[in-house]
Amino acid sequence: MDTTITGSCLCGGVEYEITAPPLDFVLCHCSRCRKASGSSFAANLIVRPADLHWRTGAKQVQRWDLPTARSFATATCATCHTPLPHRTRDGTRMIVPAGTLDTDPGLTPRHQIFSTSKARWCIDVEDIPATS
16 A cells, blocks of 8 residues: 555544555444444444554544444544544454545445345435436
């Protein structure tokens, strides 16, 4: 990877960089990810903790662990509440919301997970008229 991948929150108070190629890029259709993202699925890069570095605003990152789940967590900016990268509970990976990327990661999603939980209204958008 020649370039560092950068990302930030909506207000710009939190910035991060990824300094190695992501391990994976997944679309998660589970109901928890749909609720946390407010969308039909969560698009997440998976990276090693050592490869993600906070440039600014690390103290503004607020983590929340869903108490009823073995492994579900989220993190957001304390100011604008944008979803942000967070470490998995076992500490082995970082989940990076792809919508927060400021630079192209150089890859597209590799697979979908929890597709049996996919929202019925989640469809292929290629057939929907688009405007610029």
